[in-house]
Structures are given as C-alpha cells and as structure tokens.
Amino acid sequence: MKLRKMAxxxxxxxxxxxxxxxxxxxxxxxxxxxxxxxxTQSLERxxxxxxxxxxxxxxxxxxxxxxxSDNDSSQQVSDIQNLLADNVDILIxxxxxxxxxxxxxxxxxxxxxxxxxxxxxxxxxAVSYYVSFDNYTVGxxxxxFIVEQLDLENAGDATYNLEITAGDPADNNAGYFYNGAMxxxxxxxxxxxxxxxxxxxxxxxxxxxxxxxxxxxxRAQNILGSYYADGTQLDVWLxxxxxxxLGVAQAITSDYAGDNSVIITGQDGDVANLANIxxxxxxxxxxxxVSNESIVTxxxxxxxxxxxxxxESLCDTFDIDCAYDTESYETTEGNVCPSFLLVPSVITADxxxxxxxxxxxxxxxxxxxxAVE
Numbered sequence: 418m419k420l421r422k423m424a425x426x427x428x429x430x431x432x433x434x435x436x437x438x439x440x441x442x443x444x445x446x447x448x449x450x451x452x453x454x455x456x457t458q459s460l461e462r463x464x465x466x467x468x469x470x471x472x473x474x475x476x477x478x479x480x481x482x483x484x485x486s487d488n489d490s491s492q493q494v495s496d497i498q499n500l501l502a503d504n505v506d507i508l509i510x511x512x513x514x515x516x517x518x519x520x521x522x523x524x525x526x527x528x529x530x531x532x533x534x535x536x537x538x539x540x541x542x543a544v545s546y547y548v549s550f551d552n553y554t555v556g557x558x559x560x561x562f563i564v565e566q567l568d569l570e571n572a573g574d575a576t577y578n579l580e581i582t583a584g585d586p587a588d589n590n591a592g593y594f595y596n597g598a599m600x601x602x603x604x605x606x607x608x609x610x611x612x613x614x615x616x617x618x619x620x621x622x623x624x625x626x627x628x629x630x631x632x633x634x635x636r637a638q639n640i641l642g643s644y645y646a647d648g649t650q651l652d653v654w655l656x657x658x659x660x661x662x663l664g665v666a667q668a669i670t671s672d673y674a675g676d677n678s679v680i681i682t683g684q685d686g687d688v689a690n691l692a693n694i695x696x697x698x699x700x701x702x703x704x705x706x707v708s709n710e711s712i713v714t715x716x717x718x719x720x721x722x723x724x725x726x727x728x729e730s731l732c733d734t735f736d737i738d739c740a741y742d743t744e745s746y747e748t749t750e751g752n753v754c755p756s757f758l759l760v761p762s763v764i765t766a767d768x769x770x771x772x773x774x775x776x777x778x779x780x781x782x783x784x785x786x787x788a789v790e
Contacts, residue, residue, distance in 0.1 A: 452500035457485060461687045463511065501521070531546075538590075546717055549757075558703050559703060560602045563601075579613050629660070637665045658684040665681060687702075695769070701764060
C-alpha cells in the first residue's frame with residue numbers, strides 16, 4: 418500500500434537522526450484519507466449513504482473526501498482519478514455503471530490503492546472487497562410479499578394481473594433484484610395465476626435507465642393507456658425500488674380508471690414512498706439500513722488499512738446480521754470478489770416503528786416519517 422508523501426519525508430529524516438518529529442506532526446503524518454465516490458445526489462438514498470459513510474469515517478479519525486458524479490460514468494472516472502491524485506489511502510465506490518470504470522480502476526491498481534465496491538459491484542479485478550445487501554434476497558422478499566398478499570398458493574382458478582418495472586441496466590444490482598423476484602413469481606406466471614397483460618416481462622423491456630422516476634411514470638402511463646383503459650383490473654405492480662415505485666404510483670393515481678388498491682412494491686425506504694405507504698398508495702418497501710452498511714464498510718476499511726487478515730471472523734465484530742460470501746460475486750469470469758452481505762427487511766404500514774427504532778427516522782404527530790438529519 419502506498420505511503421503518504423509526508424510520511425515518507427519524515428521517515429527519511431528520522432532515519433538520519435537529524436531531528437525529532439513533534440508529536441502533532443507525527444499524528445498528521447499518519448492521518449489516512451478515505452476517498453468516497455457516490456453516483457448521484459438526485460436519489461435520496463445516495464445522499465444518505467454518502468453522509469453516513471463520511472460521518473462514520475470522520476468520527477473514527479480519518480480524513481474524508483466525498484464526491485458525487487451526477488449519474489455520469491465519465492464524470493465518475495474523472496472523480497476517482499482526482500481522488501487518486503489527492504493520494505487517498507483507500508477508495509469506496511458506489512458505481513454509476515459497474516462496467517465503465519476500468520480506466521480509474523486500473524490506475525488504482527497501479528497505485529496499490531485498495532478498492533471497496535459499495536452496494537454496487539464494479540466489474541474489475543482491482544476491487545478488493547464488496548459490501549452490500551443480499552440483492553437477490555431483496556427481490557425474493559418482494560416476490561414473496563406478492564405471493565402472500567394475494568394468497569397465490571391457494572388461488573385455485575383465480576387470476577391476478579401483474580406488471581413489472583425493474584431497475585437500471587447499468588446497475589449490477591438491478592439484475593439480482595429482478596431475478597430474485599421473478600424466480601418467486603415465474604411459477605405462478607407459467608401456471609396462469611399471474612397474468613402480465615402487457616406481455617412485458619423480460620429484463621431489457623422492463624428496465625428503467627438510472628432508476629428514473631419520470632421514466633417509470635411515462636412507461637406506466639403507456640401500459641395503463643394501452644392495456645387497462647377498458648377497465649381491466651390491475652392487481653399488482655412489481656417495482657424494484659422506491660424511485661420507480663414513485664412514478665408507477667403516480668401513474669396509477671392519475672391514469673388508471675379501475676380500483677386503485679393495487680399492490681406496489683419498492684425498496685430503500687425513501688421518505689416520499691413511506692408517506693405513500695401511510696396513505697395506502699404503495700404497499701411495501703424493502704429496507705436496507707445504510708447506517709449498518711457504513712458500519713461494516715468502516716470496519717472492513719480499517720482492517721485493510723491495518724493489514725489484518727480478512728475472513729468471516731470479521732462479521733463477528735459488527736453486531737449486525739452480515740454474511741461473508743466468497744462464491745456469489747465475480748468481478749471477471751473466475752475471479753470471485755469476497756463480499757460482506759447484510760440482511761434487508763420488509764416494511765409496511767404495520768411496522769413503520771421499526772424504522773424509528775433505527776434512529777434514522779422520526780415519526781411526526783401526523784403519522785408520517787421524516788429522516789433524521
């Protein structure tokens with residue numbers, strides 16, 4: 418691992434015995450800098466992630482450089498190169514596009530700067546570790562929720578109409594979310610119990626660039642106008658996350674003539690979506706505690722910087738449900754990236770207090786949640 422320039426200079430001087438280094442200067446020389454690159458500030462969750470990470474590392478005594486890349490992978494490459502030029506000791510990156518960072522990742526490898534892929538896997542072998550939630554499980558939870566809400570196992574001859582909105586094709590996680598949900602729902606689709614009236618089921622068709630709310634809204638409006646304008650009942654809309662669910666919910670509220678009691682899934686616990694859950698517009702969200710994700714990332718980064726052996730025993734230090742996975746995620750074919758995977762949970766109108774218990778949300782007198790600043 419590279420050394421900071423000041424540390425190199427002082428080491429040389431001390432070796433010559435020319436002077437004694439003041440304690441304050443020695444402490445400054447040993448300070449380590451954490452470079453954090455987040456994809457965008459346009460989605461609520463990335464603002465939360467960035468700030469929690471920054472707070473955790475600063476509280477632990479590190480310097481932090483936090484940048485956002487405006488959902489532009491070229492900008493993110495430039496941002497990471499600037500962090501490397503600033504001699505950061507480790508990089509923590511939530512990728513805009515996990516396949517578009519090779520230039521910056523190769524430079525990180527050349528400079529021997531460790532890289533933690535945060536939440537989204539980066540498809541480059543320079544990545545040392547991956548910290549995320551079990552993304553396949555996120556989709557499973559959404560699919561299982563739909564099965565339970567509609568009691569599909571006991572549906573008999575009943576049929577229910579389903580539509581699907583998935584995430585950003587550039588986000589490696591989007592495929593895991595989609596596959597987790599569809600592996601649960603496909604048996605019911607094949608049996609005819611669930612009917613996708615639009616016929617739009619493959620990932621490329623249902624995907625949403627940049628998880629954009631407006632894009633999800635416009636596609637939902639097109640589907641409702643084309644397939645449900647005659648009064649056909651819509652029962653459930655699988656949405657992979659909250660920003661897409663927000664667009665779908667708006668379309669259903671404004672452009673659907675049928676019964677508005679449509680099951681809508683989501684993910685992230687965005688405040689606007691939690692308000693929709695209170696109002697009965699959205700039905701559930703899969704919550705991923707970003708504070709816990711930052712705690713795991715801090716512990717992992719410290720272990721890397723301290724040269725410690727990293728294996729499943731690190732999970733015992735978290736006091737958080739987390740699994741060490743050395744099989745599931747590859748940065749290139751045959752190169753498995755060691756991963757620390759946290760456990761998500763389902764939030765509905767019935768258990769919103771669980772979010773308050775995290776300390777990250779407050780319940781107002783009006784029954785709506787706000788994020789704690």
